[in-house]
Amino acid sequence: MKEIVKNVMATVFKVDLKDIEEISQHTIKKWDSLNHLNLMIALESEFGVSLEPEEIGAMVDIETVCRIIEEKRAE
Amino acid sequence: MKYFIFRNYTIENLFSHIDAQYSIYDDISCDKAADIYIWFYALPVKAKINHLAQEIDSYLQRINIVLSNIQPGKSIYIFTLEKIFNYQWRNSDSDLNKAIMDFNREIYYLAEKNNNVKIIDFSDFIRICKNKDLINWKYYYLSKMLINPELVKDFQNWFNKKVDAINLKRKKCIVLDLDNTLWDGILGEDGPHGIGVGDDYPGSAFKDLQEGLLEISKNGVILAVCSKNNESDVLDLWEKNPFLILKKNHFSAYKINWKNKSDNIVEIAADLNIGLDSMVFIDDNPAERELVRTTLPEVAVPDFPLQPYKLTSFLKDIYEDYFQVYSLTKEDQDKTRQYKDQFKRLEHKKSHIDLEGYLISLNMELKVQFVNEYNISRVAQLTQKTNQFNLTTRRYQVDDIRRFIHEKQLVACLSVKDKFGDNGITSVCIIKLDYDNKRAVVDTYLMSCRILGRTIEDAFIVLLLNYLKDQGIETVEAMFLATNKNEQVKTFFDQVGFDIVQHSEDMKHYVLKLDGKKKIREYFKIEEIYS
Structure with a gap:
């Protein structure tokens, strides 16, 4: 799961995330507000889920992203 | 190419494929550094319809201010205003429709009056996307994006085609x-x-x-x-x-x-x-x-x-x-006839083994003139499309040519007629003039392939060199810049009599001292309009 999310992020942000430990809005410069939306659109299509605005707002690092998507898919 | 886009919604994702800066929402301050401006306002989502009609009227005033603020010669592409989402409280409400129609009519009128204004018909895109949701309300509320972000790819493909059409890039x-x-x-x-x-x-x-x-x-x-x-x-x-x-x-x-x-x-x-x-x-x-x-x-x-x-x-x-083209030049409309003439000429050539005799029999008429409003789009088009007989392969837009005229550079074009037909404008020469130092630099010299092999390529440059001599110019510089298509002109300036001053694998730099005037072959009938 985390690997897939990481791949999606790398494609959207156009950066290599391989050796980066902490992936969050604070550490990845390319993770700006516009790319955040691009990331959400990419995640929605990758996992076939529809994210709510509150969830989109909460997804500030890769751990939260994975947790929310897993919850969504469990529904 | 640097774009600057006037907008009232979040559209950065739609234009992520080009180098663009964006206005603040609804703001009309200009970035002077841009090469091309775009006006892309979407019909706002508002419940008060009568306010909306007034707002649309204000767009026109803003566009007029923008037009007076951008540097002359720079283009602005204006998107038509289309209904993406709107309320209609009563079926009889027509103010909004009328305001939209007025706006669109007015921008087409602006484009007719101003050569640097081009219209991009946004309804065309809406038609393409008719099976998909134009608006994704979630992203609208999250980030003021009116156009569904899932349409980005479709939008970019569509927009590229529109820009290619404006820039005269098409297949033949x-x-x-x-x-x-x-x-x-x-x-x-x-x-x-x-x-x-x-x-x-x-x-x-x-x-x-x-x-x-x-x-x-x-x-x-x-x-x-x-x-x-x-x-x-x-x-x-x-x-x-x-x-x-x-x-x-x-x-x-x-x-x-x-x-x-x-x-x-x-x-x-x-x-x-x-x-x-x-x-x-x-x-x-x-x-x-x-x-x-x-x-x-x-x-x-x-x-x-x-x-x-x-x-x-x-x-x-x-x-x-x-x-797709934005507008057609006269030469485009004549093209099929011209290519057919070319075939007749080829057949005619076969029956004339003696080249000199063949050239005499063609009754060629050359007309040299400066670029003007009637032929400027054709001149720009030739710089875009000519690959083989093109010494420097510099591509120019109409705006660039207009700037050269403004800077008093010499932009000359050549029309060729012969007994089989009128080829129209088929050659362009752009020369940068420095009267103070009695120097000139050939920036561009190109010729459409269908008139090659008839010594016209020599005649046109010689006519211009003679003109420069009359103007008191003493030294002319020129360049050959190699591409993978212009091998045939590698030694062109050598043959005209220029001396090489510098020379590398893909570039040659020439100079020529203008001593006297050169003769033009007698089989050409020449008309020169230098005004």
């Missing part, structure tokens, strides 16, 4: 197969009266296709045939079948034989003097398409519909994908 020639492509059936088997083209389906669909192709050819696209058939059968058919719309005289070239199609296409390109990258190949046979796709990757090869009833929308797609 459609190469057509015959059996099951231009008509239903196989000529060799069904005979000249057995093939399907006419008023009943499926023949009716093929007839409509032929009618459409005929219109396309009137809009400056060359038609050619590449078919595996007996040539005599086809010639016979063209003569005899009254239902055919496209006949022999509509095709600028044809190769009807049993050789492989790639070879034939290469020959057609050579005969017409055009590049493979300006050709589109249409064939119903997937094996032929595959062969051309793999052996000639420069040629565009669209898929052909399996069902004849899909041919009409197929033709529309072909036109929009490869041949």
Whole structure:
């Protein structure tokens, strides 16, 4: 799961995330507000889920992203 | 190319493929550093409809302010205003519709009056996306994005085509197969009266296709045939079948034989003097398409519909994908005739072994003039499209040419007439003048391939050098910049008499001292309009 999310992020942000430990809005410069939306659109299509605005707002690092998507898919 | 975009919504994702800066929402301050401006306002989502009508009126005032603020010569592309989402509280409410129509009419009027204003018809995009949601309300509320972010790819493809059309980039020639492509059936088997083209389906669909192709050819696209058939059968058919719309005289070239199609296409390109990258190949046979796709990757090869009833929308797609233009020059409309003249000239040449005698017999008339409002789009187009006889291959937009005129540079063009017809403007020379130092630099010298080989290439530059001499210029510099297409002009300036001052693998820098005037060959009738 985390690997897939990481791949999606790398494609959207156009950066290599391989050796980066902490992936969050604070550490990845390319993770700006516009790319955040691009990331959400990419995640929605990758996992076939529809994210709510509150969830989109909460997804500030890769751990939260994975947790929310897993919850969504469990529904 | 740096763009600056005036907007009232979040659109950064739509234009992520170009180098663009954005205005603050609804703000009209200009970034002076941009090369091209875009006005893309979407109809705001508002419940108070009457306020909306007033707001639309204010867009026009803002556009006029923007127009007066951007540097003269820089272009602005204005998107038409379209309904994406709006309330209608009463069916009789027409103020909003009227405001939108007024706005759109007014911007088209602006484009008519100002050469640097181009209109991008946004309704066209909405039509393309009719099966998808135009608005994704979630993203609208999250980030003020009105256009659904899932449409970004479609938008970018569509926008690129529109910009190509404005910049006069289009293909030149459609190469057509015959059996099951231009008509239903196989000529060799069904005979000249057995093939399907006419008023009943499926023949009716093929007839409509032929009618459409005929219109396309009137809009400056060359038609050619590449078919595996007996040539005599086809010639016979063209003569005899009254239902055919496209006949022999509509095709600028044809190769009807049993050789492989790639070879034939290469020959057609050579005969017409055009590049493979300006050709589109249409064939119903997937094996032929595959062969051309793999052996000639420069040629565009669209898929052909399996069902004849899909041919009409197929033709529309072909036109929009490869041949869309913002507006046509007179030369475009004359193109088919010019290429046919070229064939007559080639045949004529064959009967004149003696080249000098041939050139005399052509009765060539050369007209040299400065660029003006009537020919400026043609001049820009030639810099965009000419690859082979082009010394520096510098591509210019109309705006660039206008800037050269403004800077008092010399932009000259040449029209050529001969006994077979009028070729129109086929050559351009741009010379940067430095009167203070009595120096001039040839920035651009190019010539359309269809008039090459008739010593016109020498005559035009000599006429201009003589003009420069009259103007008191003493030294002329020139350059050759190599590309993978302009090998043939590698030694052009050497032959004219320039001396090489610097020289590397892909560049030559020349200089010429203007001593006296040079003679022009006597078989040219010359008209010079330097004003």
